[in-house]
Amino acid sequence: xxxxxxxxxxxxxxxxxxxxxxxxxxxxxxxxxxxxxxxxxxxxxxxxxxxxxxxxxxxxxxxxxxxxxxxxxxxxxxxxxxxxxxxxxxxxxxxxxxxxxxxxxxxxxxxxxxxxxxxxxxxxxxxxxxxxxxxxxxxxxxxxxxxxxxxxxxxxxxxxxxxxxxxxxxxxxxxxxxxxxxxxxxxxxxxxxxxxxxxxxxxxxxxxxxxxxxxxxxxxxxxxxxxxxxxxxxxxxxxxxxxxxxxxxxxxxxxxxxxxxxxxxxxxxxxxxxxxxxxxxxxxxxxxxxxxxxxxxxxxxxxxxxxxxxxxxxxxxxxxxxxxxxx
Amino acid sequence: xxxxxxxxxxxxxxxxxxxxxxxxxxxxxxxxxxxxxxxxxxxxxxxxxxxxxxxxxxxxxxxxxxxxxxxxxxxxxxxxxxxxxxxxxxxxxxxxxxxxxxxxxxxxxxxxxxxxxxxxxxxxxxxxxxxxxxxxxxxxxxxxxxxxxxxxxxxxxxxxxxxxxxxxxxxxxxxxxxxxxxxxxxxxxxxxxxxxxxxxxxxxxxxxxxxxxxxxxxxxxxxxxxxxxxxxxxxxxxxxxxxxxxxxxxxxxxxxxxxxxxxxxxxxxxxxxxxxxxxxxxxxxxxxxxxxxxxxxxxxxxxxxxxxxx
Numbered sequence: 001x002x003x004x005x006x007x008x009x010x011x012x013x014x015x016x017x018x019x020x021x022x023x024x025x026x027x028x029x030x031x032x033x034x035x036x037x038x039x040x041x042x043x044x045x046x047x048x049x050x051x052x053x054x055x056x057x058x059x060x061x062x063x064x065x066x067x068x069x070x071x072x073x074x075x076x077x078x079x080x081x082x083x084x085x086x087x088x089x090x091x092x093x094x095x096x097x098x099x100x101x102x103x104x105x106x107x108x109x110x111x112x113x114x115x116x117x118x119x120x121x122x123x124x125x126x127x128x129x130x131x132x133x134x135x136x137x138x139x140x141x142x143x144x145x146x147x148x149x150x151x152x153x154x155x156x157x158x159x160x161x162x163x164x165x166x167x168x169x170x171x172x173x174x175x176x177x178x179x180x181x182x183x184x185x186x187x188x189x190x191x192x193x194x195x196x197x198x199x200x201x202x203x204x205x206x207x208x209x210x211x212x213x214x215x216x217x218x219x220x221x222x223x224x225x226x227x228x229x230x231x232x233x234x235x236x237x238x239x240x241x242x243x244x245x246x247x248x249x250x251x252x253x254x255x256x257x258x259x260x261x262x263x264x265x266x267x268x269x270x271x272x273x274x275x276x277x278x279x280x281x282x283x284x285x286x287x288x289x290x291x292x293x294x295x296x297x298x299x300x301x302x303x304x305x306x307x308x309x310x311x312x313x314x315x316x317x318x319x320x321x322x323x324x325x326x327x
Numbered sequence: 328x329x330x331x332x333x334x335x336x337x338x339x340x341x342x343x344x345x346x347x348x349x350x351x352x353x354x355x356x357x358x359x360x361x362x363x364x365x366x367x368x369x370x371x372x373x374x375x376x377x378x379x380x381x382x383x384x385x386x387x388x389x390x391x392x393x394x395x396x397x398x399x400x401x402x403x404x405x406x407x408x409x410x411x412x413x414x415x416x417x418x419x420x421x422x423x424x425x426x427x428x429x430x431x432x433x434x435x436x437x438x439x440x441x442x443x444x445x446x447x448x449x450x451x452x453x454x455x456x457x458x459x460x461x462x463x464x465x466x467x468x469x470x471x472x473x474x475x476x477x478x479x480x481x482x483x484x485x486x487x488x489x490x491x492x493x494x495x496x497x498x499x500x501x502x503x504x505x506x507x508x509x510x511x512x513x514x515x516x517x518x519x520x521x522x523x524x525x526x527x528x529x530x531x532x533x534x535x536x537x538x539x540x541x542x543x544x545x546x547x548x549x550x551x552x553x554x555x556x557x558x559x560x561x562x563x564x565x566x567x568x569x570x571x572x573x574x575x576x577x578x579x580x581x582x583x584x585x586x587x588x589x590x591x592x593x594x595x596x597x598x599x600x601x602x603x604x605x606x607x608x609x610x611x612x613x614x615x616x617x618x619x620x621x622x623x624x625x626x627x628x629x630x631x632x633x634x635x636x637x
Contacts, residue, residue, distance in 0.1 A: 019477040143616035145567045299479040
């Protein structure tokens, strides 16, 4: 097992290195932070821009491979370099991961559990009213792209606020800047800011998981072993939960694992629209700001997440399906 | 996939199995005949199918009835609400929202279909070959899957799309498809591994049937319900990611428009000038909803074990 894990680890390091390098070089070839300075009015003298860009190792006059080499030497020592305006990438990344975690953890756990249950329940009651209700509403939600859902929720919140005459929902950023009050006021402020973005995420998750789960559960419900379980005297409830649901979870396990890991960068729209400065938002902002080092850092982080997700999915598989053994 | 794989071919009295004119009443319905008959019974799926045809017609025939082209600007009407002159209203620059929305719908529909076909096909082939042959085939193919999963797809698409400005949007289709098939390929591989040890697959193998034929005739038909549901999900996924990338300005490039760019333009004014948001967003949601309904109807029609067919 140790050898298996070691081989796997080496493979991972190689894949992450390839992905991050590819992103760095691609970004280095197409993006240039010089554009950020040229847009200024008046534009700073070229000498000053060069000095600034050299300082953060993002000068497009240096060959991309030379910049890449300098950058790699930093990364090996755990330093991802500087943003284009000379801040530490490591510090920025740490801060943003925290923000994303605070936004996503609760939403993803609630969303996926509710989704699996809704899907399994719908399958058991196939073609009954409750099944139709779950299916149709998950269809409708899945058919609404996240950015449309988020904007629509904002419109609803605005109209509720207007009708109530004061701000019930606040939805921009993580906290209200300069809020006065005790601990509870601050806590409520944070929770209130969480409501709309979390709702956006949870609705999407429930719809996504219930759809896959219903399909997987239907495949299993007619299987012989479920009938056997009932025939040998198990109550329908435990036959469904212990045998059918467990087996039906196997195809979802892959999705589940990738979903957990990719949430960090998958919530790009939600973070961008509701003004949370997390990893997802950085993905878009780093490209828009032509920040090569930030683009590479986000890529490295995403690559790591995907591989962790692959591992998680294998663990789920082995746990749920006793036929699969490591060989 | 061979369509002649009819189920339960029993020789009924009255037919001559060695040839001759078959008698009509005893004809065994083909698999796709059964699937079609079942699909017709799915009311919501049929509704979705009808609406998507209508949307196709609207998107491709509708522009001929419009008074304005999507590139034209009416400088006498900025931000006008819907009227008899501008059916969907006008934008900040006086563009006719009806023409713009139809143009966006054309893009979404075609991109969705193309991307889904390419990516599900790739996933089915790569996943089943990796799972069936195992060994080095498996290792090499899965390494590609891992690599493509690890590559930051959003970043690469976002960085590359603007460089295609002015060129064909087919590049965009290829990029979208290239990053959509990997998770499905992994699922297909997992299912193929468990199918590989089934008796009928073993029987075919021991009879000397070639690997690719076993995959085409036994493995893929057995996971066809997954593939079809995946293809439909991919149509909507492609449409959603196309419009999402375009929303950030990383997809369809101006002067061309997509539903995503239209919604992005409407974001800041959504509460004051609602038609800017409602028409493109509504059409986008309607398209994706219909595709999803068709997918589910197909799923129920395709699964011979699902209880709803009788």
